[in-house]
Amino acid sequence: MRIYKILNNNAVIVRNAQQQEQVVMGCGLGFQKRPGDFLDKACVEKIFSLQEPGLQALLSELLQRIPTEIITASDHVICLARLKLPSLHDRIYLTLVDHFHFAIERRRQGIAISNLMLWDIQQLYPCEYDIGLESLKLIAQELDCQLPIDEAGFIALHLANAQLTGNMQITNQISLLMQEILQIVRLKMHIRLDENTLAFHRFVTHLKFLAQRLLSKQSLPTGDMALQEMVQNCYPQAWNCAMVISKHIEAHKHPKLSDAEIMYLGLHINRLHDRQAK
Amino acid sequence: MRIYKILNNNAVIVRNAQQQEQVVMGCGLGFQKRPGDFLDKACVEKIFSLQEPGLQALLSELLQRIPTEIITASDHVICLARLKLPSLHDRIYLTLVDHFHFAIERRRQGIAISNLMLWDIQQLYPCEYDIGLESLKLIAQELDCQLPIDEAGFIALHLANAQLTGNMQITNQISLLMQEILQIVRLKMHIRLDENTLAFHRFVTHLKFLAQRLLSKQSLPTGDMALQEMVQNCYPQAWNCAMVISKHIEAHKHPKLSDAEIMYLGLHINRLHDRQAK
Numbered sequence: 001m002r003i004y005k006i007l008n009n010n011a012v013i014v015r016n017a018q019q020q021e022q023v024v025m026g027c028g029l030g031f032q033k034r035p036g037d038f039l040d041k042a043c044v045e046k047i048f049s050l051q052e053p054g055l056q057a058l059l060s061e062l063l064q065r066i067p068t069e070i071i072t073a074s075d076h077v078i079c080l081a082r083l084k085l086p087s088l089h090d091r092i093y094l095t096l097v098d099h100f101h102f103a104i105e106r107r108r109q110g111i112a113i114s115n116l117m118l119w120d121i122q123q124l125y126p127c128e129y130d131i132g133l134e135s136l137k138l139i140a141q142e143l144d145c146q147l148p149i150d151e152a153g154f155i156a157l158h159l160a161n162a163q164l165t166g167n168m169q170i171t172n173q174i175s176l177l178m179q180e181i182l183q184i185v186r187l188k189m190h191i192r193l194d195e196n197t198l199a200f201h202r203f204v205t206h207l208k209f210l211a212q213r214l215l216s217k218q219s220l221p222t223g224d225m226a227l228q229e230m231v232q233n234c235y236p237q238a239w240n241c242a243m244v245i246s247k248h249i250e251a252h253k254h255p256k257l258s259d260a261e262i263m264y265l266g267l268h269i270n271r272l273h274d275r276q277a278k
Numbered sequence: 279m280r281i282y283k284i285l286n287n288n289a290v291i292v293r294n295a296q297q298q299e300q301v302v303m304g305c306g307l308g309f310q311k312r313p314g315d316f317l318d319k320a321c322v323e324k325i326f327s328l329q330e331p332g333l334q335a336l337l338s339e340l341l342q343r344i345p346t347e348i349i350t351a352s353d354h355v356i357c358l359a360r361l362k363l364p365s366l367h368d369r370i371y372l373t374l375v376d377h378f379h380f381a382i383e384r385r386r387q388g389i390a391i392s393n394l395m396l397w398d399i400q401q402l403y404p405c406e407y408d409i410g411l412e413s414l415k416l417i418a419q420e421l422d423c424q425l426p427i428d429e430a431g432f433i434a435l436h437l438a439n440a441q442l443t444g445n446m447q448i449t450n451q452i453s454l455l456m457q458e459i460l461q462i463v464r465l466k467m468h469i470r471l472d473e474n475t476l477a478f479h480r481f482v483t484h485l486k487f488l489a490q491r492l493l494s495k496q497s498l499p500t501g502d503m504a505l506q507e508m509v510q511n512c513y514p515q516a517w518n519c520a521m522v523i524s525k526h527i528e529a530h531k532h533p534k535l536s537d538a539e540i541m542y543l544g545l546h547i548n549r550l551h552d553r554q555a556k
Contacts, residue, residue: 007285011301018342023289023301023326048301048326049338055349055371056341062372063337064296064330071333091380093333094340098372102440111442114453116402116486117395119479124394154439161391161432162380175392198487198496201397205483208394209476218476226512234504 001039006030014039023048066101073142074100077135081159084127092162099158104145115150128156174211181207181245188241189273199275206268214254228263238270279317284308292317301326344379351420352378355413359437362405370440377436382423393428402490406434452489459485459523466519467551477553484546492532506541516548
């Protein structure tokens with residue numbers, strides 16, 4: 001790195017890789033030097049960077065409020081996470097450091113925040129959730145702060161959102177399969193699906209977990225026969241629609257749906273049909 | 279602010295409120311001055327701050343990579359959000375700026391990330407979700423980038439997690455009511471609930487939305503009688519348990535459960551009982 005300007009014997013200005021000015025200080029750093037000369041790195045004691053204006057300064061200030069030990073602990077969590085999630089983007093540093101800072105602050109003030117998505121996260125992002133649990137242990141050891149289990153879910157979400165591949169592919173596959181099933185329901189049941197209804201929401205929640213079970217090759221155990229017969233007899237149109245979906249899924253090389261899955265799907269389709277028709 | 283050290287006629291060192299050294303530059307700033315003299319603020323042209331060591335530097339660098347226009351647009355979104363969510367913590371600056379940066383980067387690279395929680399978020403955090411939708415419009419106008427609707431869900435989650443009161447209270451109330459209902463099911467059905475099963479997860483998902491409907495004074499429309507009678511006759515134990523829960527809810531000044539709610543609750547309790555008994 002070359003000297004750009006001499007301030008005095010112990011202080012010079014250089015430009016970093018982004019061509020931003022930096023003040024570098026150290027004993028004798030500027031002594032008998034001229035602009036263009038190389039900086040003697042061994043003499044550097046302090047580096048000052050140009051302060052950002054306005055909002056950028058606010059962001060820096062927010063970061064500076066975070067204690068070093070939280071930053072260090074977050075780094076350890078990220079090292080651990082990278083062993084299992086190799087495509088983790090560097091941005092996870094910002095989100096996790098910020099999250100731990102806030103979570104620990106809340107904990108120390110005795111404020112608890114429930115995570116209503118905890119169970120969903122556990123099912124949809126099992127690997128990230130496990131890392132979340134590990135993180136809580138690590139934070140407890142290093143910072144002497146036992147965060148509630150709800151935080152494992154929040155950590156898992158941050159990890160899931162900071163990945164560039166891997167998880168994202170499964171997420172998108174689930175999403176695609178859900179769209180295909182919705183399209184079959186629209187065509188077979190002759191209904192317009194109103195996305196803003198609770199009924200629609202409950203149906204897509206069911207589909208989401210059905211798709212997740214299919215992709216992870218899980219299946220619901222056999223349901224009870226009484227309910228199954230009732231669905232088949234009382235709601236033939238919904239049952240047939242469920243059968244069409246089942247065939248579509250099989251044709252796309254997914255595992256075959258169990259009878260229980262088809263039954264619950266039929267039940268859900270019928271409920272959706274009733275609600276949307278009203 | 280007083281001068282701490284003179285570097286030359288145009289550069290001095292001061293200490294900020296946190297007692298950290300800063301290099302201040304400006305024409306004639308140090309001319310005929312001594313340490314302890316007041317800094318002439320009108321002459322300040324540039325301020326340099328001490329560069330943080332190690333990880334703190336990495337965090338700053340991550341922030342510096344974020345374009346100014348994204349920071350400005352995030353600020354506009356936060357101003358909008360604060361009108362509806364007055365208790366929003368300043369940390370939202372860090373999380374939203376980072377989120378938009380990543381989301382826009384992904385969008386420009388043609389990478390789509392589905393949000394599997396979208397519908398849940400929409401139901402559980404309706405106000406935050408609406409702000410999420412508004413944000414997408416604002417981002418489209420200011421940055422000429424149309425983010426997918428899935429991002430409205432992610433934004434809503436960030437907003438929900440950055441609130442100190444308000445939302446948090448409702449979230450915790452829902453969580454508490456769920457715990458109470460689970461306790462009744464344990465006692466009345468004489469089952470040990472295994473939190474790691476899919477059956478348990480499906481049940482708590484149902485409870486979560488039931489609790490949310492109660493707190494927002496919504497109710498499911500009447501269900502069909504055939505299913506209701508079947509549940510009542512075939513699963514009397516589960517039906518009775520649902521009735522006990524209904525009474526508990528009423529006793530705690532929540533709205534009365536509709537017949538449809540009790541029926542679905544009974545159906546879920548029976549399913550949970552069957553799964554857990556196996």
